[in-house]
Amino acid sequence: MMNRRQILGAGAAGAALVSSKAWGQTTNMGLPEAAFMDTAATQSPTRPTTGPDYTPVVTLNGWTLPHRMNNGVKEFHLVAEPVERELADGMIAHLWGYNGQSTGPTIEAVEGDRVRIFVTNRLPEHTTVHWHGMILPSGMDGVGGLSHPGIPPGKTYVYEFDLIKSGTFMYHPHADEMVQMAMGMMGMFVVHPKDPAFMPVDRDFLIMLNAFDIDPGTYVPRIMEMTDFNLWTWNSRIFPDIDPLVVNKGDRVRVRVGNLTMTNHPIHMHGYDFKVTCTDGGWVPPEAQWPEVSIDIPVGAMRAYEFDAEHLGDWAIHCHKSHHTMNAMGHDVPTFIGVDKRKLTKQIRELQPEYMPMGTAGMADMGVMEMPLPDNTVPMMTGWGPYGPIEMGGMFSVVKVRDGIGADDYSDPGWYENPPGTQAYEWTGELPDFAQVHDAKTRITPKTTSRG
Numbered sequence: 001m002m003n004r005r006q007i008l009g010a011g012a013a014g015a016a017l018v019s020s021k022a023w024g025q026t027t028n029m030g031l032p033e034a035a036f037m038d039t040a041a042t043q044s045p046t047r048p049t050t051g052p053d054y055t056p057v058v059t060l061n062g063w064t065l066p067h068r069m070n071n072g073v074k075e076f077h078l079v080a081e082p083v084e085r086e087l088a089d090g091m092i093a094h095l096w097g098y099n100g101q102s103t104g105p106t107i108e109a110v111e112g113d114r115v116r117i118f119v120t121n122r123l124p125e126h127t128t129v130h131w132h133g134m135i136l137p138s139g140m141d142g143v144g145g146l147s148h149p150g151i152p153p154g155k156t157y158v159y160e161f162d163l164i165k166s167g168t169f170m171y172h173p174h175a176d177e178m179v180q181m182a183m184g185m186m187g188m189f190v191v192h193p194k195d196p197a198f199m200p201v202d203r204d205f206l207i208m209l210n211a212f213d214i215d216p217g218t219y220v221p222r223i224m225e226m227t228d229f230n231l232w233t234w235n236s237r238i239f240p241d242i243d244p245l246v247v248n249k250g251d252r253v254r255v256r257v258g259n260l261t262m263t264n265h266p267i268h269m270h271g272y273d274f275k276v277t278c279t280d281g282g283w284v285p286p287e288a289q290w291p292e293v294s295i296d297i298p299v300g301a302m303r304a305y306e307f308d309a310e311h312l313g314d315w316a317i318h319c320h321k322s323h324h325t326m327n328a329m330g331h332d333v334p335t336f337i338g339v340d341k342r343k344l345t346k347q348i349r350e351l352q353p354e355y356m357p358m359g360t361a362g363m364a365d366m367g368v369m370e371m372p373l374p375d376n377t378v379p380m381m382t383g384w385g386p387y388g389p390i391e392m393g394g395m396f397s398v399v400k401v402r403d404g405i406g407a408d409d410y411s412d413p414g415w416y417e418n419p420p421g422t423q424a425y426e427w428t429g430e431l432p433d434f435a436q437v438h439d440a441k442t443r444i445t446p447k448t449t450s451r452g
Contacts (some may be wrong), residue, residue: 031077031118031120031156032067032068032070032075032076032077032118033068033077034077034078034079034099034120035065035066035077035099035105036079036099036100036101037063037099037100037101037105038100040061040085040086040236040237040241041061041243042058042059042060042061042062042243042410043059043062043063043064044058044408044410045057045058045064045408046064047408048110051110052110052192052193052194052195052196053196054110054192054193054196055200055201055202055203055204056108056204057106057108057188057190057204057205057206057256058203058204058205058206058410059105059106059188059206059235060205060206060207060234060235060237060242060243060245060397061234061235061236061237061241061242061243062101062103062105062106062206062235063101063105063106064105064106064107064108065077065078065099065104065105065106065107065108067109070116072114073114073115073116073160074109074113074114074115074116075115075116075117075118076107076115076116076117076118077117077118077120078098078099078104078105078117078118078119078120078129079098079099079119079120079122080096080097080098080119080120080121080122080123080127080129080151080173080185081096081097081098081099081100081122081123082094082095082096082097082122082123083095083096083097083098083100083101083102083184085097085101085102085184085236086237086241087212087231087233087236087237087238087241087378088237088238088240088241088327088378089241090376090378091376091377091378092219092376093184093212093214093219093220093221093236094219094220095183095184095212095221095236096123096180096183096184096185097183097184097185098185098187101236102183102184102185102186102236103184103186103187103188103208103210103235103236104171104185104186104187105187106187106188106189106190106206107171107187107188107189107190108189108190108191108192109163109189109190109191109192110163110166110191110192110193110194111163111164111165111166111191111192111193111194112162112163112164112194113162113163113191114160114161114162114163115159115160115161115162115163116158116159116160117129117158117159117160118156118157118158119151119156119157119158119159120155120156121151121152121153121154121155121156121157122153122154123153123180124153125153125176126144126149126150126151126152126153126175126176127144127150127151127173127175127176127180127185128142128143128144128147128148128150128151128173128174128175129142129159129171129172129173129174130142130143130171130172130173130174131159131161131169131171131189132169132170132171132172132189132300133167133168133169133170133280133281133302134161134163134165134169134189135164135165136161136162137161140159140160140161141174142159142171142173142174143174144173144174144175144176145175147174150175151175163191165191165282166191166192166193166194166198166282166283167190167191167278167280167282167283167302168188168189168190168191168206168256168258168278168280168302168304169188169189169190169191169302170186170187170188170189170208170258170260170302171186171187171188171189172185172186172187172260173185178223179223181260182212182221182223182225183221183223184210184212184221184236186208186210186260187208188206188208188256188258190206190256199277199278199283200252201251201252201253201254201306202248202251202252202253202407203245203247203248203251203252203253203254203309204253204254204256205245205253205254205255205256206256207234207235207255207256207257207258208234208235208236208257208258208260209232209233209234209257209258209259209260209261209265209297209319209395210233210234210235210236210260210261211229211231211232211233211261211262212229212230212231212233212236213225213228213229213230213231214230214231214377215230216374216375216376216377217374217375217376217377218376219376226262227262227263229261229262230327231327231394232261232319232323232324232325232326232394232395233394233395234395234397238327238378238393238394238395239325239327239382239383239390239392239393239394239395239396239397240382240383240384240390240392240393240396242396242397243397243410243412244397244398244399244400244412245317245397245398245399245400246400246402246405246409246410246411246412246413247309247399247400247401247402247405248309248401248402248403248404248405248406248407249309249310249312249401249402249403249405250308250309250310251308251309252306252307252308252309253306253307253308253309254277254304254305254306255269255274255304255305255306255317256278256302256303256304257295257297257302257303257304258297258301258302259297259298259299259300259301259302260299260300261299262299263299263321264296264297264298264299265296265297265319265321265324265395266294266295266296266297266319266320266321267294267295267296267297267303267317267318267319267320267395268293268294268317268318268319268320269293269294269307269315269316269317269399270315270316270317270399271311271313271315271399271401272293272307272311272315272399273291273292273293273307274291274292274293274295274305274306274307275289275290275291275292275305275306275307276289276290276292276295276303276304276305277289277304277305277306278302278303278304279301279302279303279304280301280302292305294320309401311401312401312402312403312416313401313416313418314385314398314399314400314415314416315398315399315400315401316396316397316398316399317396317397317398317399318392318395318396318397319394319395319396324394324395325392325393325394325395325396326380326392326393326394327378327379327380327382327393327394378393379393380393383396385415386415400412400413400416402416420434421434421435
């Protein structure tokens with residue numbers, strides 16, 4: 001298994017591949033090599049070297065699928081297969097996905113491109129790929145039994161179509177959909193505008209919202225679940241193991257969010273307001289873009305928003321459904337707030353000396369207490385910041401805005417140090433020096449100008 005940096009460094013000949021001898025031949029050049037990924041780290045984007053210029057997307061905890069050119073056609077190779085995905089440090093899920101990953105690799109191309117996508121099926125049952133939101137021929141739409149026959153195990157099918165519009169799209173099976181999507185088969189497809197001057201940004205992040213129901217100590221999702229999922233993920237990762245969105249001060253930033261869970265998600269970002277600039281149907285004209293600090297992402301939908309990164313700091317970004325920022329929740333846990341458990345605790349400790357009563361004053365103690373857990377699970381609330389436990393999980397990350405971040409640098413800059421006088425403090429009977437200075441008066445923060 002090779003990660004994307006190794007693939008790009010080794011060149012096409014050195015990439016992990018499905019050999020054309022094993023999987024058949026096309027009419028001219030054989031199958032393009034199929035790149036695989038074995039790490040859950042965010043991979044640095046690769047800027048285009050030919051064709052229209054664009055800012056490549058950064059898939060949080062993911063990567064972009066390499067392609068080859070064949071007589072003017074961009075060729076990609078997706079491999080549908082069982083995969084192991086590290087949802088968080090110490091927790092592995094046995095899923096189905098593409099090219100070694102769930103979610104699958106992002107496909108990037110440009111408006112006007114003709115793409116040819118080879119899909120090899122290594123699953124135990126037939127599959128298809130539906131190109132969610134795209135305008136294409138009916139026979140390429142990927143609905144099993146309607147568009148074309150299902151792709152049998154061991155076979156490779158070819159999808160070929162022109163990209164007639166730019167925007168953010170998704171891909172997923174339309175065959176045994178309840179099982180295959182619940183097992184993690186999904187990915188994103190980004191089509192950049194052919195005009196580099198249209199809707200330009202400096203940073204372009206990509207998040208797929210997905211969810212699993214995996215009992216502690218087990219590895220395979222419960223595919224029949226409809227509502228009570230216990231792991232809410234971004235690109236099949238959960239906080240604190242979702243990478244941050246690293247931004248240079250002054251950057252124009254786009255965040256694209258797709259939702260293939262069974263419920264809506266109000267995504268809220270702290271520290272900024274932003275404008276919604278794209279939906280499933282396409283780009284929103286400037287006069288119709290609307291301001292938000294939270295944007296609801298419906299089921300099966302995509303939204304993109306943009307902002308100018310003018311405010312330094314570490315800013316939370318998360319789903320605003322509180323249960324979606326927790327991990328491995330037990331939905332039948334009784335509420336003990338206000339209950340006196342001292343007598344019961346004494347009795348239980350006679351049989352189990354390590355017993356810890358929890359929940360009588362809320363659940364915040366879950367973020368600081370370490371207790372034995374079943375194999376292959378994670379705490380309900382976890383993650384530490386510079387001042388203590390963050391008490392979050394699931395769909396949560398941090399937008400880190402800094403001065404001096406290089407154009408292609410997405411490495412974690414560490415925690416932000418708040419300048420004196422800009423952090424909440426304990427009242428001790430008098431104001432500290434910084435609050436007593438002569439100019440400590442009400443000031444209106446200037447409104448930054450948004451570009452569209």
